[in-house]
Amino acid sequence: MNPPEPSRQRFANPLVRYLAATRPAFLSVTLAGALIGLGSASADGLVIDVGKALLTVLFALVAHAGANVINDYHDALSGADAGNHERLFPFTGGSRFIQNGVLSLRETRFFGYGLLAAVIPAGLWLTAHSAGGLIWIGLAGLLIAWAYSAPPLQLMARGVGEGAIAGGWLMVVLGTDFVQRGEFSARPLIAGLPFALLVAAILYMNQFPDALGDARAGKRTLVVRLGTQKARWGYLVLTAAAYLWLAVAVMAGALPAWSALGLVPAALSFMACRRLLADAGKPVRLAPAIKATILAANLHGLLISVALVLSARL
Template identity: 65%
Template sequence: MSRPAEPTLERFGANPLLRYVAATRPAFLSVTLIGSLIGLATAYGSGVVLDPVNAVLTVLFALVAHAGGNVINDYHDAVSGADAANRERLFPFTGGSRFIQNDVLTPAQTARFGYGLLALVIPAGLYLTWQSGPGLIAIGLAGLGVGWAYSAPPLKLMARGLGELGIVAAWLLVIVGTDFVQRGHLSPVPAIAGLSYAMLVANILYINQFPDHQGDAAAGKRTLVVLLGPQVAKWGYLLMAILAYAWLVGMVGTDQLPQKCAAAALTLVLSFRAGRDLLAHAEEPAELAPAIKLTIGAANLHGLALAAALAFARWPGVVS
């Protein structure tokens, strides 16, 4: 099956709204939607009565924050030259949105749009803080900070081999923050429940670095795949997956999570199949599209199964 064509200005015609919406890479926002569902599920499963209005606002502005992060990442990858130098990209999965490179948006338009989206999150966050408690300010600032530091100088976590840690932190904060809005105080439950999902989301970033590694290296972007080289780095994918599923099984086995959460571990079939393909084709970018799709599927299905189990299973010995 052929992949979608890269964006062009002609495709969007005179519709600037469609152009800007597409620049956020909306298909990839599903991981934030599912992270938010996990946060709602941990609160509901713990006996909290959900506030539907605050739930919808939390999910909506989490998506806006993720969209802003995507756009800012495109801007800084354009400034660094990483996307322009990427000749082995697998669009739409790697190599950025191509909006700047294909003259759909200018770098200045992209920067204003990305930072504008993050600015929109602030008033919503203040309202939700008023509804839930001042602790949300710390969670929100941490989330915005990670979103900025992931791409932007001087930290540029993604260019220093720290992108995966940033992704794990960002999606844990989505889960913890969504739970906090409903619960009204911090709890270890959403972090315990969400860590396996956050690690599988980080593996999406990780496998995407393999097709991009030559362009990243040419632009001085030192991802883990650039630092280690594909033949060594390919084992990191399996290590991340093993740690994610081991965490989930360990938490279920020690009664920190409901037994039905173990069903989410069935997605290891997808992760390990993707890992097998990566081991075979780590230096053949054109062959990695199936593994990338499996990785995305594993994270999304894992999160959905986890959210369902957390919301509707009986919780043994969980402290709210």
């Protein structure tokens, strides 16, 4: 059974209210991405600086939280969330904080942009204690967090949201590795790409229940543009590309053999794909596929990070 939508009475405590507005249950993918970055650095024999690692993870989570809140704000402005009657809460249709009167538009705007602003001093400190290249990774991440939802770019409404999401979570992996390594390396990109594609698959899957509401609001996501029957095959392409990349990278020796553990969640992705192919036009039946997609991305990230650490120890 899905949880009830938020209400002002349920979130009377301001601290709890603002924390819940960030959709904390969905921040786990950022933690998983950061763990891959730390595993990547560890696999190359680097000794992890725990203090810098904790700060990196914390502010990566803050950036993701800010992006979630900003997305709610702009979806409220466009009417996409208010007109989304086919939503599968809590997975799709936004947090419902604005629509249900828990936070105002103004409160949501200041909170979301405040979270992104809070990342800047931490990023500057980490740059001073690693290398200047981190600035470019951080700027790319913040740009994606803003441009995904906000005009004039609104990448999510132009059919390129999946690319933005994949790029954003690849920056999480690359940035976490860079803080430890102090230079760019191909390793986190090779290890992180399958994960980034699986995170993009979460967004893609979520677009199916939201398709009618998005179309009514003029939000031209890839699923809206293609239609649900054509678009359902896109999920197969995304997830197959993720696991194929990983398999080829392991066979080519670009990643250690232990990294094949990251193929285990393919069973969950396959299960989700079968459900989507059967029920793409029936949003109410897609909750199990959404859950399996989220679990696959998180489990993949955890297994890859463990595999990278094991490769350095064994």
